[in-house]
Amino acid sequence: MELLQLQYFLVVARLEHMTEAARNLHVTQSSLSKTIGRLEEDLGVPLFDRIGRKLRLNEFGSSFLLRAERALFELEQGKQELRDLSSPEHSTLKLAVTTASTLPNILREFRKKRPHIQFHVQMLTTQEMVTLLHRGEVDFCLSSPPIEGDDIECQIVFIDPILVAVPMGHRLADRSSISLIELKDEWFVGVKKGYGTRDLIDSVCKSVGFVPKYVYEGDEPARLSSLVEAEIGIAFMPSTARNSQEHIKYVQVEDQELVREIALLWHRSRYISRAAQEFREVVVDYFGEISKQTI
Incomplete structure (x- = not known):
C-alpha cells in the first residue's frame, strides 16, 4: 500500500466522482482509476459501488476511509511539527x-x-x-x-449583543430600543442561511411569531452596512460589526436576550x-x- 494511493482514495471518497477527483488532483482519469484499482487489489475488497459513471462508497470503503483519514492526519501533523521546528x-x-x-x-x-x-x-x-x-x-x-x-x-x-441597524430617517431611528415583534413588517438585508448569526436570528424571530423577510441575502457580512445606509433594508448586526457611519442608527432589542x-x-x-x-x-x-x- 502506497501513500499516494491513500491520498487519491481520500479525494475520490469525498467527491464520489472519478472525473472531478482527477481534475482536483491534476491527474488523468485513467491514471486515477488504475491507482484506486491497485489499492483495492492490495486490500482484497472493493471500496466503491460502481453504477455507470457514478461511484458510491460501500461498507468496506466507509470503514477504510476513517482509518485512512486518521493515518494521513497524523502524517500531516508530523510535517507541520517539523516545519515549526525548522522554520518557526x-x-x-x-x-x-x-x-x-x-x-x-x-x-x-x-x-x-x-x-x-x-x-x-x-x-x-x-x-x-x-x-x-x-x-x-x-x-x-x-x-x-x-x-x-x-x-x-x-x-x-465573547458574548456579542445583536443590534438592529436602521438608516437615519427610518421610523425607528429615534428609538434606543425596540420590541422584536415591532420588526415583523420590515424588510431585511442579511447573510445567507447556514451562517450561525442568521440561523440564530431566524429562530428567535420565529419564536415570537414572525419570519424575517429578506430583500437581500449574501455571504459578505461587511456589505450589510452599506445596504442599510442605502435604505435597501434594515439588518440584525452584532455589536462587534458596528461601524461609525453617520447614516446608520443601532437600536437594542429589549424583550429578547439576542446575543451570539x-x-x-x-x-x-x-x-x-x-x-x-x-x-x-x-x-x-x-x-x-x-x-x-x-x-
Whole structure:
C-alpha cells in the first residue's frame, strides 16, 4: 500500500466522482482509476459501488476511509511539527471563520508579534467549517455559534449583543430600543442561511411569531452596512460589526436576550505550533479588552 494511493482514495471518497477527483488532483482519469484499482487489489475488497459513471462508497470503503483519514492526519501533523521546528518564523496559520467582523483587528495585533507569519483565511458556513475542523485542516476557527464535538476543543471568548441597524430617517431611528415583534413588517438585508448569526436570528424571530423577510441575502457580512445606509433594508448586526457611519442608527432589542457567542475552535489532536499558540493568546486578550469596555 502506497501513500499516494491513500491520498487519491481520500479525494475520490469525498467527491464520489472519478472525473472531478482527477481534475482536483491534476491527474488523468485513467491514471486515477488504475491507482484506486491497485489499492483495492492490495486490500482484497472493493471500496466503491460502481453504477455507470457514478461511484458510491460501500461498507468496506466507509470503514477504510476513517482509518485512512486518521493515518494521513497524523502524517500531516508530523510535517507541520517539523516545519515549526525548522522554520518557526515562516510558517502559515490556517484559519476559518463564520464571523469575520473582528478578524482584521485580531490579525493586526498578531502581526505586531509575528510579522513574518503568513495567513490563509476562509469565510465559511458553519457546516463547511465543521468539515475542515474534523479533518484537522485548519489551525483555528472563529465561530458563532460554538461547536461541540469529541475531537473539537471549544473556548467561548465573547458574548456579542445583536443590534438592529436602521438608516437615519427610518421610523425607528429615534428609538434606543425596540420590541422584536415591532420588526415583523420590515424588510431585511442579511447573510445567507447556514451562517450561525442568521440561523440564530431566524429562530428567535420565529419564536415570537414572525419570519424575517429578506430583500437581500449574501455571504459578505461587511456589505450589510452599506445596504442599510442605502435604505435597501434594515439588518440584525452584532455589536462587534458596528461601524461609525453617520447614516446608520443601532437600536437594542429589549424583550429578547439576542446575543451570539463567539468561540475559538481547534482540533484536539492537531499540532499547535508556537505561532498558533500565540495567536490563541492574542484572540483571548483581544476579546478580554472588549469585554472590559462594555462593562
